[in-house]
Amino acid sequence: MAEKQKTPLGPTGETVRQNIERIRQDKRLTYVELSERLTELGRRIPVLGLRRIERGERRVDADDLMALAVALRVNASALLLPSTAEGTVEITGAGAVDAKRAWQWADGRRPLHIPEDDDGTARMEFQREARPLGLRRYPPTEEGHQALKEEYGHAPIRRRRDGTLYREWPDGRREEFNPDDYNDE
Incomplete structure (x- = not known):
């Protein structure tokens, strides 16, 4: 055998x-x-x-x-x-x-490879899949911040010390923000 x-x-x-x-x-x-x-x-x-x-x-x-x-x-x-x-x-x-x-x-902080033409969203997309909510770190760059604003609305997205995200509207209103709620998949 x-x-x-x-x-x-x-x-x-x-x-x-x-x-x-x-x-x-x-x-x-x-x-x-x-x-x-x-x-x-x-x-x-x-x-x-x-x-x-x-x-x-x-x-x-x-x-x-x-x-x-x-x-x-x-x-x-x-x-x-x-x-x-x-x-x-x-x-x-x-x-x-x-x-x-x-x-x-x-x-879970960044993808192995980031495309040269990346607009700053590669890290955000990677972290959305690689890290649980509350441990994600975005926006990674000013371009990424802009991309988030364009994709999810014009209110700035801010991160609290505990890692949670919220939108701050021009009128001072704040609302919890969960990028997963905006996932088209």
């Missing part, structure tokens, strides 16, 4: 593997201790499984990734991206990307 060929890890899988090993060692956690933390969280990965992950012999699925992040006390991005904001990083599906932009993308 022919042996089943395993698909090699891609760049993100390799980064996850390296980060798990680095963070575990930085925190001076043994495989046993990390395995125990994962078991307490309800996502059992035995010591052998952790060793295989760090050697690149076992893939990390989405549930493993989240449990590992919780157990290592980091966010999922700390496992998914290289631990640098300098230079370029390899992102599965996107190729080589500026490291700082990759982190901003992973944090």
Whole structure:
């Protein structure tokens, strides 16, 4: 019987593997201790499984990734991206990307690529899909602010400290503003 060929890890899988090993060692956690933390969280990965992950012999699925992040006390991005904001990083599906932009993308702050002819709305549209209401940051630019005004009305849109948006009309009236209410989809 022919042996089943395993698909090699891609760049993100390799980064996850390296980060798990680095963070575990930085925190001076043994495989046993990390395995125990994962078991307490309800996502059992035995010591052998952790060793295989760090050697690149076992893939990390989405549930493993989240449990590992919780157990290592980091966010999922700390496992998914290289631990640098300098230079370029390899992102599965996107190729080589500026490291700082990759982190901003992973944090839901900006798209990986913004078209050159963007009128300032690319970030707004990205954040509408990537971040929950209250954590969105717009308008990102003066052009984006103008685009919002043109699309949603002429009253300036302002953001409170808690992240909620409101319109302030020339007569001083204020009303809550939810961009999702204006989504045509």
